Amino acid sequence: MSDDTIRLVTIGRMLRRRWRLLAILAVVGALVGYGTSVLFPPRYTTSASVLLPGQWEERELLTQVDIATSSAVVDRAAATLGWKGVSGGELRDRVSAKAADGNIIKISGTADTPERAQRLSDQVAQEFVTFAARIAGGSTDPEAVTGAEALRQKVAETNRRITDLANAAGPGQTVESVQARTELEKLRTALQEAMKKLDEADPATNKSNMVVMGPAARPTGEAPPTRTQLIVAGALLFFLLAVIGHLAAARVNRRPRTEPQIAAALGSTLLGTVDVPGERRAHRPEGGGPRARIRRLLGVDIRWDIPTPQASGDEAGRQIRYRRVCARLRDQSPGPRRLLVVVPDGDEIARRAAGQLVAEARSDPSPSASSRGYPVLRMVEVSVDRPIVPDRDTESGALVVLSAGSWTAEELAGLAEACADAGHEVVGVVVAGTVRARPTRTADRPPDEATLALAVRGHATGGSV
Template identity: 50%
Template sequence: MSEDFLRLSVVGRILRGRWRLLVVLAVLGALVGAAASLVFSPGYRTSSNVLLQGPRENAELLTEAQIATSSVVLERAATALDWGVAGAELADDVTAEVVDGNVIEISGTANTPQRARELADIVAEQYVTFSAQLVSSSADASAQVMRERREALRQQVAMTNERITELHSAMTSDVTVESVQARTELEGLRTALAQAMNELNQAEAATGRANLVVMGPAVLPASPAPPTLVQLTAGGAVLFFLLGLFGHLAAARADRRLDSEPEIAAALGAPVVASVDVPDQREAAGTRRYGRLLRGLLGTKRPWAPPPPVRPRGGEQDGVYRRALARLRGGSNSPEHLLAVAADDDPRARAAAGRLVTAAAQPQGRRTAVGLVEVSATRPAVPGMAERAGRARVVVVVSAGTRTAWELVGIASACAEAGLDVAGVVVAHSAVFPGRQPKPGPPRDAGVAVGDEAMAGSS
C-alpha cells in the first residue's frame, strides 16, 4: 500500500472485498455488547431532591451530600426497605450530589422502576431524619453558654423596659417640645427592644430544628438508565466493525510485501519477462475442508488489495511460458541453461516454475534447459552451475504480494554468490480459471528435480 492508504477508494475496496468478514465482526460485537449489558447496564434510576434552607457554604453542602450516603443512613434505609440486603450493599446503588439552589439530589438504582423510586424516597427520608437528630443532639457546652448569654440579654432588655417606664412616669405634666421629643424617643426605644426580643426568640427556635425539606416523592422511571441493552449492543457492533476496518487499513499500511511488477523487478535487478496466472495452490492442494469453508463464508479467499486483474483463459498460459523462454534466450540460437528459483513457502510460485519447466520440455523449447530449485526466503542458498556447458543464468519466479524487498534482495544476492546472473523475473498472480484447472506442475518424468541440478528440455 502507498501513503494514500486512507483514501475513500481504499475503504471502498475493503468494504467490497471484506464485507462478509466485517458483518461477522459486527455480529460478534453485538453479542459482546449484549453480554456486557448484563454487567454494565444499571437498570432503572430515579432521584429525590432535598432542599437545604438558609444560606449554605459549598463545603457544608458537600458534607451534607456525604452524610446522605453515609453508612448510618444506608443501614437505616436497608432496614426500612426490608429487601433482605445490608446497607453496605446499597452503597453502589445510591448516589448523592449537590445541584443548584442548595438542593441535594439523591439517586437510587434498582432492577425495577418501583424499587428504584422506593429506594430514592426511603434514603431521602432517612437522611432528613438523621440530620434532624444531629442538630437536636448538639446540646454541648458551647450551646449551653449561648443559652445563658441569651437569658442574660433578656434580663437586660426587661430591666431597660422598666427604666423606660420609670423615666416616662417621672416626666412633668407640662407639655413642651423637649418633653414630647423625649417621650417619642423612649417609645421608639421600647418598640425596638420588643422587636429584638421577638427575633431572638425566633432564632432560638430555629436552631432547634434541621432546615431540610424533601421536595416531593421521586418520579417513577419510564425506561432503563443508560447504557441500556440496545445501546451496548449497537455500540459493540459499531466498535467491532470499525476495529475490523481500521485493522485492515493498519495491516495494509504495515505490509511491506511487493505487489507491483516494477518494484519486484527493481528489487531483483532484472526485468519481468512474464506475468502468469496460477490457481491458488493453498486452496487446490490439501487445504482442510473446514478451513476452506470458513474462508469461503467470510470471503477471505482472495486478497482485497490490489484488485484482481482480468484473467485470460487457461489455454493461453502455455504461450505465455514459451514467450518467456524466448525472451530469456534473447534471440540466441545456442542452448541456454536456466535455473528457475522459487521460494519453498510460495506454492503459487512453485507451480509457475513447474509449468515453466514443462514448457521448456516441449518441442518448441528444446533450445532451453531449465532446472527447478526451491530456496528458503529467509536464508536462500542457490547451488552453482559452473560445470554446465554454455551460459548458466537464473529466472526468479515469485508471487505478487508475497515477498518483501529485502527477501527478494536476499534471493538475488544468493544467486550472485553462486556465480549466477538473474536473467529475468516471472511474476505469478492468483487466478480462478473456468472449467478444468490447469495442472499445477510438470509430470514427474519431465526431468524436474527440486533442490538438485536435473534439467528439463535439454537437447
C-alpha cells in the same frame, strides 16, 4: 502498504474483501455483550428532590450533597428498609446526589427492580431531611433539637401570665395600677423582641425546614448500560478491533512490493513486468480440506491489501510485454539456450504469467534463425517453505516469475539459494500483476495464441516444452 498512509480507499477495499469475517466477528462481539448483560442483571434508577429554603452558597450546597450520601444517612435508610442481604455499605454504592438549580438536591437510588429503586430514593431523601434538621441546631441529639421549641413554649406561657397579671391590676383607675400595667406591657414587648432576635440568629429557623418534593417517580426503563447497549457495544468493539488488526498487520508487512526490491532480494536483474487478466480464483490458493473450506467461507484465503487491478489494454498490448521479456532473454545470450522458469508454489498469478511466457517463447517469429531465436523455456513450481529446484540438465539458467507483495525477502532469498544449489544461475526476474481485461481487438497476432497459452498449463509441473 507498510510505508503508505492508510486511506479511506484502503479501508473500503478491506471491507469489501473481508466483510464475511468482519460480520462474523461482530456477531461474536454481540454474543459477548449479551453474555455480559446476563452476568450483570438490569438496574433501575430514579430520583427524589429535596428543596432547601433560604439563601445557600455553592459550597453549602456541596456540603449538603455530601451529607445526603454519607454513611450516617444511608445506614439509617438501610436499617429502615431492612432488605435482606443488603447492608449500608452496599447501598452507598447505589445512592448518589447532586445539586440542581433552585437550591434543590436530587437524590438518586439504583436497585434491581423499579419498586426498590423508588423506595430507596424516597427513604434516603427522608433520612437526609431528618438528619439535616438535627445538625442544623448544632447537635445531633434529638433532645437538644427540641430545646428551642421548649423555650418558645415557656415564653408563650410567660405572656399568658403577664396578661393575667395585667387583668388583675384593675382597669387603671389608680396610679399604681396604671404603672403596673405599663411595666407588664414593657416586659411582654421585651420578651417578644428577644424571641424575634433569637429566631433570626438561629440557623435552624431558616435552613432546617427542608422539604421533600413528593415521592420519586417509578422508573419505566433500565439504567444504562442496558442489554441492548451492551450487545451493540460488543459488536462495535469487535468490529473495530478487527479493522484495526487488519490495518496494523498490513502496516507492519515487510514483503517486497516493488520491482527493485524483489530483484534485490533474489540477487538478480529485473527483465520486465507482465500483466495477467484478473480472475477471482487467481488470488485463491489451491488445496482442500476443512481448513481450506473455512478459509474460503470467511474470505481470508485471498489478500485484501492488494490494490484493485487497473484496466489494461487489449490482448495485443499484453502480448507486447511478454514479447519484450523474451527479447531481453535472447539478447542476454545470442546462441540457442534453454532456461528453467521457476514459479513459487501457490502463486497462481505467476503461474499463469509463466504459462503465457512459455507460449510466447514457442511462438518465435524467426524460428529459422537459430542465432536469434527465443530461449526454450520449461516451467516448474517450487515450494517456498522447502525450495528444491531440479538439478541442471539441459537448462543453462533459471528465470524467476512471481507476483509482487506475496513473498517475504527471506523466502525469495531461499528461492535464489535453491537455484544456486541446483546449478542454475538466476538470469532475471519477471514480476506479474493482475489487470482488468478489456475486450480483445483485432491485431497482427494470430487469434489462436490465447488457446495455445492455455494449453501450456498442461506442462505446468515440468517437462520439455
